[in-house]
Amino acid sequence: MTTYNIPNHLKGLTVNEVKVSRERYGYNRMEAIGKNSLLDMLINILKEPMLILLFAISIIYVIVGDYGEALFMFLAIIAVSAISFYQDNRSKKALAELEKLNEPLSTVIRNSEVVKIATHDIVIGDLCITEEGRIINADGRIVHSNDFSVNEASLTGESFSVFKNSDPGNNKIFSGTIAVSGLAVFEVEQIGKQTQIGKIGESILTIKEEISPLQVQIRKFVKWMAVAGILIFLMVWMFSFIRTGNLVDSLLNGLTMAMSVLPEEIPVAFTTFMALGAWKLMREGIIIKRSSIVETLGSTTVICTDKTGTITENSMQLKQLYDYRSDKTFDEKEFANPELAALIDYAMWSSEPVPFDPMEKTLHQVYEQTQRDDVRKDYQMFHEYPLEGKPPMMTHLFGNSEKERIIAAKGAPEAILAVATLSDTEKDKIRGLIREFGQQGYRVLGVAKSGFEGNDFPERQQDFEFEFLGLVVFYDPPKEGIREVFRHIYEAGIKVKVITGDNADTTRSIASQAGIVNTAEVLNGTDVAAYSEEALIPVAERTVLFTRMFPEAKLSVVNALKKKGEVVAMLGDGVNDGPALKAAYIGVAMGNKGTEIAKAAASLVITNDDLEKLVIGIAAGRRIYANIKKAIQYIISIHIPIILTVSLPLFLGWIFPQIFTPVHVIFLELVMGPTCSIVYENEPMEKNMMQQPPRAMIDTFLNLRELAISIIQGLVITAGVLFAYQWSVLNGGSEEKTRAMVFTTLIIANILLSLVNRSFSYSVFDSFKNKNPLFPVITGLTLVLLFAILYIAPATNFFHVTGLDLQELGMTLSVAAVSVLWFEIYKLFRRMKKSTLM
Structure with a gap:
């Protein structure tokens, strides 16, 4: 844990x-408006159209005295509700786990100890510590501060920083604002709904999350199918009533038809897939903020990544020191040389007193190892100029009890050279050295010192007169295995951009070592800012390396790529990355070294800062999207024979017009529901999926070809089912026998279809290699129930069927196999055609 220099009198609350x-x-915390309790979930489930239809049918059966059918319908209501409740509750728990992980920790002083606690555990009277890059999580009064400033845009709309301290009238800070610089300890005065941001509007909590394009498409599809169901219900009801004059039977016919049309499994499947997908990624160390982002992950076309800590180890080994006074370069074995004392001294003083940056930690360690007298405890920092400028630098002012001062600065070499009192010739010589270091992949910082009398300090740190002391040269090697990670990214058809604050030479060297391609062209932040929005689009598209980037430049590049139609994943960890993270389709923050601002702006967090996790996330997104499509195509294909088997015998005037009753349709629905939303969700990723290019975001969830395939599959199964109907009739089968033939054929076809549609490219035998233990479980359970219906007398009587002999069973199996397995031949021809084109 970070060590804080906190005054001893600040003890905090006791237990x-x-x-x-x-x-x-x-x-x-503000009460979670809109969060469903278990009762709310149950009420929402009971509002589903399918359950309303089941209630209506149950009541009709009770009215006409068919109590057995009525009981079955009520049991079906319980079963459908239980399945929906299980899926909803599973999704709710997964999302609750994600929310728990997304809640930031807060630092407080309790019992004279600095501890981290969950933000919702902050109480009034707590002493909270906040520092640069943190979101303030309660309203309070500053009791101690060090060069502390906040951005209060969330409350005031003003984006500039405001300096705060413990003086009355300037000591209030508020929840939801952002610490921009320094450190403060504040006593909590208001929490939850009583904070300023809480009073401004609990309405914030009721704002609905923007739905994804896939959700929009699915909702439209389900809506149109619901409208079709109502129209078909009315048509069947009237047609049947005109033909038979029996109001109750006609109403049951119409309701059966409406049940067969409603694709209520689709929205359930979507919610389940997304929530469980996010939960599975959480177990991989990828925390998803919104479950729908899982869908977008699979569409990623460009990854914009930082260099330090993402591509590199962020170990920041100090490799060399260039001392300007002696004009010598020293390697790590020579750091104890007295000639380096001033350079090491001022490099350390220009760092934070309690360092958290790896480079600053290294400088403190080298200071400890090489300086004879450690005087850090004798000096206190009394003024600070935070890291800023293009390129950036920072300056720290320290003083001791003897009124002696140290003014130390470090930053990008260009920034330090710009403020140093050196001739152009000397600057050019040093720039040559910087280039040499950069070409070896080293990261270089300039160090300078200054002197100043009085307390009327310049407004800008650049206005001090600086003496150039030298260069500190770090090496941050690429992470082990990073070349393999980028190879996978490129194989997946995804482009890579490196957006960093480092210089061009260092960035190019490290990028090449990491396996990033096309690194010849480099664009720096100043160049980016000079382009118009339109002119930047082609430049951003072709350029791979962006160096010396500042927040506005990063945001411009992300927006330019988005305008080009790219789905951008932006990786960042600092306060300055916030705007770009927010603007990207997928903002990715680093969990270990990321600031709270970055994590708040991002849509997902990689807990261990490993870029390979993003590849895992993209693969999961592709798998989930592919499985959603499989589930939806399965639902469409199997609904078509149900609809036509219910309606065609009635409309065509066949001998047994009511071949299916609500009992049969609801049994089929009970089989289909778990298959599409539980079994397909568990389906592994197909081979070579990560070697395919990403799908376009504008693609509909089913294009015309895919929809046509599903419709043809459904029509062929319908032809097989109706063939079984006619075969039974022509062979003198009774209504019960014919119904058994039709029902069995459709159930077997359903099982085979669920297996065949595991892949629309590979054969069913290849699909068996993808282990999915839920398939045999659901298939086995379905067959057990089918044979119980056919051969156990109470079930046989209830479903109005009769048992089938071996010949009849063989016929149903053969018809179902022909109706479904033709698609395997179609897939074989597609594979052969594809192999001849390659």
């Missing part, structure tokens, strides 16, 4: 005081 405060004021 008992925390307990008393919580009992009196509650937890630090």
